[in-house]
Amino acid sequence: MASKTSSSSSRSRTADSHPAQEASDTPGATGVQQAFDQWLNAWRSVADPAQWAKFTQQTNTAQTNTANESGAAGAASPFAAFAAFTNGFPNGFPSAFPSAFPTLGAMPQMPDFTKLNGMAEFAKLASSMPGFGAAMQGLPTLPKIPTAAIQPERLQQLQSNYSRDASELLKQASEQSIDPSALKDRRFTDTSWQTTPAYAFTAAWYLLNARYLQELADAVQSDPKTRERIRFTVQQWAAAAAPSNYLALNPEAQKALIESKGESLRQGMLNLLGDMQRGKISQSDETRFLVGKNIASTEGSVVYENDLVQLIQYKPLAPKVYARPLLIVPPCINKFYILDLSPESSLVRYGLEQGHQVFILSWRNADQSVAHKTWDDYVEQGVLETIGVVKEITGEDKINTLGFCIGGTILATALAVAAARGEEPAASMTLLTSMLDFSDTGVLDVFVDEAHVQLREQSIGGKNGAPAGLMRGVEFANTFSYLRPNDLVWNYVVDNYLKGRTPQAFDLLFWNSDSTNLPGPMCVWYLRNTYLENKLKEPNALTVCGEKIDLSRLTLPTFIYGSREDHIVPWKSAYASAPVLGGPQTFVLGASGHIAGVINPPSKNKRSFWMIDSDDARLPDSADGWFEAAAEHPGSWWPAWSKWLAGNAGEQVKAGAAQGSKTYPVIEAAPGRYVLERDF
Template structure:
């Protein structure tokens, strides 16, 4: 920790010091350090400037409009008129009354929005190539967000007022929070001391009944006297950890499944270290999903099982199903894909990080490190919503000295995982860059040339309408690849909140029963909107595929696969920090 003797005691110097230290949080915000965002911004704008020399008309007009707007702003300030736009009023960063009622802060705010509009307008009209245009607009917005007056103590009236009311204690507390986060190397988004795995998060009772280098397999304890004969295997993402599906009792998808009489098994992926750098996509299929499938069949004494997957876990499951189809293996009776891309034509907001030049740089770094480090992954996802997932915490934690409230999803979000170099480089190049998974025989996995069109089992797709990681129209493409009986459901909200939507809350809504075969837009136009959670809709779908009811097993595992340790197990407890 930094030596406290370096902290100035003079109030003005202390505020300036806190401003400087708060901006250093960009080093945690950008995987390449704080300079990377501004470097990308500068590079993109240099390209824009060079192109604009060919026809400076747009620049001249933009600057003239900006100067006129600034003149109008000064006039309104002198006459006491308000020039606040609706989009300004709706911005939560400027909700405090001082931003509207105090002339100085009102001018700072209005001037910031005028400058933001100028930058965004010039960026959006740049007419660069698609990739460069996206990067220009993205990094321009990152720069704009970072430079908001709310992010600096001296230009944030709420920060200054709180400092006065607490005699400076809020600034002192904020500095303590900042130094603590420097030690962790990341921004605290929740009270992490409020959660302990197995005690108040990931609490559904179960037992680890198998483990190898790839995974631990958890079998959950029945909560009903009778259970279905055909078990359910959950394949979660290997980016972040499985307990997003088992947060707390009231919002646990795992517990919901168990309470419906399903015999539930779940893969807990290893959080790899550099020793596992050579684990590849084939390992995740053969030693991961296929091994879990055969183990579940043995323990449950069932010839077939149902599978549920999420995000990259679904991409791995789709690869597995295609391999099984080539091998004439019919062990999986049905598959559920939650917000899963199989066609990567539209990679969502992540496309800003994904072009051949950037991917080449990333894969070279991953090869050197042996891993794609979890913090780099977290940074990329947080950058997509920087005001919500970065700057709001900079202001609240460091400038206001507040401690973040406990929130289970944000605790999970902060618990990052690494990806092995071999697996990640295959994934990013063959899925996102090459989009090979959709090509017949485009990939050879586990020795088999695969084709997703060979998958002919019943499939349930759940996508979410505001998903910025796996856009729903992109996930919808999976319905046009797989050839079985397809059910597509579209939930409200985004990538996480749209999936973790417990029935007991009776919140949100979903669309179902649209007409397949004529594209995503037609499906939505013809679909029915239903209130509540998609969980109950899925339960009705899976129930006829789950077999008959039998007495629930008294003990986990069998004579070959005996209890190793209680859930959630050792693998999920390994943190990257």
């Protein structure tokens, strides 16, 4: 069989074009071709250690004989073939590691298009065309071309370090002694990556280049947004280029293919086709969860609904309850049950067990019938109307409120509208990983600029009379996944497609995939006025629901929570809400990220949190100053919040059995219809 392959290969080379024949006549070309064939055979044998050992012995013997004939010392190593390949070139192999790197020239400048021939005449002609000026104004503004550079000294240092490390790695490869510490990455922890020299070299070579690219990106000098975009792009490229992502380079996937006799590949293709139909990568076994049964299962009733929300009132779990109820405003880009996953990790259930009357909004998964809805509608119909319903059902003139993520931004806006109307419907406000000051928006800043917002305004925002569209929830889900590409994208590409596995059942990732659509006008208003122009923090800079907004008029007690490792709402950005608001404030910093830091029930006794142990209602001016004064406490921050909330919840009264009221009777059992609406 091998002889047939060799013969076929020879015939193929003979039938090649004339340049190839001419190349065979050049000095050393025959040796190069033989060495190249040996190199290819080496890579064909990497999956079989026995074949690799046989190849190594043959290659070393051949190289030793050649060296003896020429009087040179032979390189007895499995990479001797590569050495022969490189030595076969008359002028040496065109190495990627020259001893002296050339100095980079200046970047070419963009031409001045206004001075090109004919541009003046075109401008005169265009100005005389009816409607041309208005049409041009409707087009997105071209972004200013940013400048980016690396200091020559820093670049030379990085290149020198790279050349040194690459040479050392090639030396280790030639000696079959790849340093195991070079493979300390969870993608390459399997022994198959370390026991086979070629795989070990591939992984180590990738990690070296990925690190070098990231160091180059970190060294770029530019404006903050451009620098972050470069770093983000390099991160995505490096994550995608990992050899573990490809069947031909992944020994674990190859082993699964052989052991399953091809079944892993067949199942992987089925998984891929299914995910292509859904538009996103599966991260959890969704067949294991049923909303309302083993997830979002806390007992309650829907007592009010409109085009945008359903309002759920939960059944009390304590014999006595605080008179003043709690209304929770969850993020509208996901389903509300992040706060009611399983009974042991449910913030809703915890609040009920502590004696609070809990209500929560269930945002509708927007379809074309509500595509015209605006930010004003989410404030008025989503929050202000439901506050009125909660007050009527409980008979209280004020309620406690809680907003999570963008839900906190909507809640604060709604209470500012009420304040402008001379109303004070809330006794307290809790903000969980929410932003009111968008000066630092974290990694999400790389996605938002003037051109992007203008494009969204024209495509889905209903600008210039165009029909309004939807911001699809799958876009949000995919965006958030690519913020952590190795964990939330490529990890599942390898497991689902290369190994043919079904993802494990994980309630948090099930929720993460259950995103909701947003009306285009609402979404683009939010992007422009917060992320892009940061107007919400400015007194009277925005008009919402017909009222000038001034967040400093909110003088109610406020509990602000941030997560220390949050990449969506940096904790210092959460802290920046404090000077925007009036009234007494408490700030708590939790460990972990945007979701895991919030969902940290006391029963698990995990992580820790920081807070200032004093009754001083005024927080330090800076986040760093606050952190220096704060003390770390083990476990969950929930008890500290519950104690604070109880101080604003009024007296305890006997829990009522009925839900709803005569004006607002029960519509259906929780979790309601809206939460069940999905796009697939």
